[in-house]
Amino acid sequence: MTAFNDYLKALREQKSLDIGTVAKRIGVHRHTQSNYEGHRDPPIDYLIEFAEVVDVPFTDILKKRLDDSKATEQAKNNALDSLNSVKSNDNTLDDIYARNNDLLQVKLSEVSHTSIPVDATVYIDTKDKSIAPGSMYGFLSPMNGCYFAAKLAITDTKLKLLFDSTERKDTEFNIEDGSTESHYILKTLGLLGKVVKAEIVF
Structure with a gap:
């Protein structure tokens, strides 16, 4: 043992x-x-x-x-x-999941997607975690406390995070237990909710 x-x-x-x-x-x-x-x-x-x-x-x-x-x-x-580095403040995953606010405003600090570059400000509907084709989702990385965005794709056996960026590879997970397993994978990855708006500084 x-x-x-x-x-x-x-x-x-x-x-x-x-x-x-x-x-x-x-x-x-x-x-x-x-x-x-x-x-x-x-x-x-x-x-x-x-x-x-x-x-x-x-x-x-x-x-x-x-x-x-x-x-x-x-x-x-x-x-x-x-x-x-995941600090015990309002940016921890548990606190964010417990919030009642509809929209969370964050600044992306990790390479995410060609359409939403680093330093873009995004507004995330934290109550909407349903996976819809083509939608963008906000994440808080539990490893470094940084925000990023990705599209999601799901089948009966696989969950994918799609970045559409030459700087960051897509991530794929095998799921054997359907929606229950995908839910916990997404929570572990730091899923916050659906991105509803992005402000890009030129």
Whole structure:
């Protein structure tokens, strides 16, 4: 059993939850939950659900996983620095998801799309996270706290972020659990909502 697996078990026990209860809430088999507390490395979608069940910030779980990583110390330190750069202010993902405001005004600081360059100000409908063909969506990168925009495409098996830029490659994710899995992938990526307006400074 690794230190990270021990950590997951300790979090469950601190909440006085049994293995069966946690497995049911997350949607995995009891045997799978037992393996995640024993020796098996859990996938990202499981860890997102687990963090919610035990009511622990997802970044805390990621930091603990880094402690148990076999990556080089330099790579681990860089990853930790990236996680620490997500500040505890109004720009954190949890705060943004909790807002009631319809429109969020942000300045893009990452290469996004040829039609919306870096430094453009965009207005995002945070209540509209439905995926519509051809629509642009705003994201807050959980790794560096920077905003970017991308189009989304989804099929039964794949989710794609489309940038239409020579400076940034499209990103593709395999989805096996339909809308539930795509929802958690998008939340992990920092989906804020649909872009409804962009102001570009010439």
